[in-house]
Amino acid sequence: MSEPTTNSDKRVQDLLAFSLGMMNGENGAELVERYKEAIENVTPYDMLKLEDKQLEMGISPDDIKRDIEKIINVLFKSLNSYQWEKPKQGSFLYYLMLENDAFTYKLNQIKKILRSYKGREQSDFATLSQELLPRFKEFEQFEYHYIKKENILFPYLEKNWTSYRPLKVMWSIHDDIRRSLKKLIAMLDDKSTQWQELNILIGKYFSLVFRMFQKENIILFPVASSSVSKDAWQTMHIQSFEYPFPFIDSPQKTSSNAAPQAAEQPLGAISNTIVSETGNLSTEQALLIFNNLPVDITVVDENDKVLFFNKAKERFFPRSPAIVGRSVQNCHPPESVHVVEKIIAAFRSGEKDKADFWIQMRGQFILIQYVALRNPKGEYKGVLEVSQDATETRGLQGEKRLLSWE
Numbered sequence: 001m002s003e004p005t006t007n008s009d010k011r012v013q014d015l016l017a018f019s020l021g022m023m024n025g026e027n028g029a030e031l032v033e034r035y036k037e038a039i040e041n042v043t044p045y046d047m048l049k050l051e052d053k054q055l056e057m058g059i060s061p062d063d064i065k066r067d068i069e070k071i072i073n074v075l076f077k078s079l080n081s082y083q084w085e086k087p088k089q090g091s092f093l094y095y096l097m098l099e100n101d102a103f104t105y106k107l108n109q110i111k112k113i114l115r116s117y118k119g120r121e122q123s124d125f126a127t128l129s130q131e132l133l134p135r136f137k138e139f140e141q142f143e144y145h146y147i148k149k150e151n152i153l154f155p156y157l158e159k160n161w162t163s164y165r166p167l168k169v170m171w172s173i174h175d176d177i178r179r180s181l182k183k184l185i186a187m188l189d190d191k192s193t194q195w196q197e198l199n200i201l202i203g204k205y206f207s208l209v210f211r212m213f214q215k216e217n218i219i220l221f222p223v224a225s226s227s228v229s230k231d232a233w234q235t236m237h238i239q240s241f242e243y244p245f246p247f248i249d250s251p252q253k254t255s256s257n258a259a260p261q262a263a264e265q266p267l268g269a270i271s272n273t274i275v276s277e278t279g280n281l282s283t284e285q286a287l288l289i290f291n292n293l294p295v296d297i298t299v300v301d302e303n304d305k306v307l308f309f310n311k312a313k314e315r316f317f318p319r320s321p322a323i324v325g326r327s328v329q330n331c332h333p334p335e336s337v338h339v340v341e342k343i344i345a346a347f348r349s350g351e352k353d354k355a356d357f358w359i360q361m362r363g364q365f366i367l368i369q370y371v372a373l374r375n376p377k378g379e380y381k382g383v384l385e386v387s388q389d390a391t392e393t394r395g396l397q398g399e400k401r402l403l404s405w406e
Helices: 008-023 026-036 035-040 044-057 061-080 091-116 123-161 165-188 195-227 230-240 283-292 336-347
Strands: 273-276 279-282 296-301 306-309 354-361 364-374 382-387
Touching: 008 026, 008 044, 008 061, 026 035, 026 061, 035 061, 044 061, 044 165, 044 195, 061 165, 061 195, 091 123, 091 195, 091 230, 091 283, 123 195, 123 230, 165 195, 165 336, 273 283, 279 283, 296 364, 336 364, 336 382
Parallel strands: none
Antiparallel strands: 273 279, 296 306, 296 382, 354 364, 364 382
16 A cells, blocks of 8 residues: 555554644634644555554554544545546446445435434334335345455455555444344334434434445545555456445456456365375365365465365355455454454463354354364474354154155
């Protein structure tokens, strides 16, 4: 990430002092006057460096999220006027921005509905919820926009940015949006919900989503556009076709969408053979086995880098080729990364060899198992993560023998 303007270091230091003053409740007008020059010349690059320094100081993502809006409000005019080259049609970034535009339209339709109900009685809630519920359920599709950012865009930015830690805060806001939407849908589906409660939550959800549009458009996308190579953008675009394009027509995959030839070469074409005392497998056979197992597999090496994941027919957790080589700590939102680090530390020290978790997700009972990888000498070589749908397995009773299969 290269800063195109001068005096960046001094400006970031002034902006840091300004932000800390705002967070400490000092007089806003006095702070704005004191740091006027930095505020008027702030760039998207400065914002990333500022937030990175806050995290480096030990300020938590929750504390940053609590105060960032009032800080951005002061800086918005300067950030919004920053000139950058918008992405060309047909690019990965172009479609991310188009998804935002399409979602904005749908959110504004909700605003019109809410205005028409303004001042009505609680008795009208049933009619309102009947109109709003399917619309908010439709918003669940926008999850793929966040998934593409977290699993395709962020890994590439982490490779190019020294100040990439603010991406963790953005991921945390994604999760806030997810939780807000889930709660909204539950409230709309509950006849006992009071309109005032719902109205507050709708306001919070709209604020989160529109603020995310703002952060993308005036900070994330301008810096990303100039810090990633053309070939990398093309590779990201190819990987994005593994996911839906929420609220827009899916682009046609043409010959111009082809990834560089090296990336096109199928791994199975490499003529290697796995030889062991339990049998021999070609690379192609090994990949067929991995990809047809009824489980998700992810392998992390001894240096905490993602080494491999299988392409199961139905994945429970999204994975994209961009995560290969990524630090496993960056594959998780900040709220849960400490658990991952604790598991790895216990495996590395030899204290533990396995960790099991299970969750309810989309009507499925998902069993998640982490297993320490050790060589014959007992040396730690990484972690194997295996996730599987154990819904039917939990309910099995009696016996079903091989001869009874049909």
